[in-house]
Amino acid sequence: MNIFRFLGDLSHLTSILILIHKIQTSRSCRGISYKTQLLYVIVFVSRYLDLVWTYVSLYNSLMKLFFISSSSYILYLIKIRFRPTLDPSIDTFSLPYLIIPAAILSLIFNYADEKAWLSEVLWSFSIYLESVAILPQLFLLQRTGEAETITTHYLFALGAYRALYIPNWIYRYATESFVDPIAIISGLIQTALYADFFYIYFTKVIRGQKFELPA
């Protein structure tokens, strides 16, 4: 564990707490993509099911439990508790376009061997799906053209988590020759998806202006 990975994980955890706080205090899931949140549940369940048969550390297990339970709770908040505030007409990104390619890629590029096939395919599927899971949310943002500040803080913390994993990989390569090509390539793509968002966040939201996309 190095500082980059730890801060990245903390940032990820914070982003989820911000999202729950936003939904509960505003009693609304306005501006939040249900589809992105559904994808995160699929990502966490398919990746962290290994919780049952793999033990890395207490930290690792607790985080996995947190990500599975909190993402499921968010889905409950959106789909049941505050369902009337959901506007499906702007959350229109088609999920099969993301899920099917991720599934195909995971069948081709994975770390499966004769001992572990399903768990390895599920793991790479979750990595590929995570790298694009934010797209319905960014698409929704693009459609509405603006966002509540709290939503942009959520997105920033989520993007920062991905960005912090990059120095983590560089550090791990330098200190332990650790290289995980599937995670690294997917992670770089995922971080790149945030580039536009980061630009507007730094030039507007940080200076106290409203998050608005250029017309």
Next chain:
Amino acid sequence: EQHKHVKDEL
């Protein structure tokens, strides 16, 4: 050298 992939990251 290629060794078994360790999944200790989240």
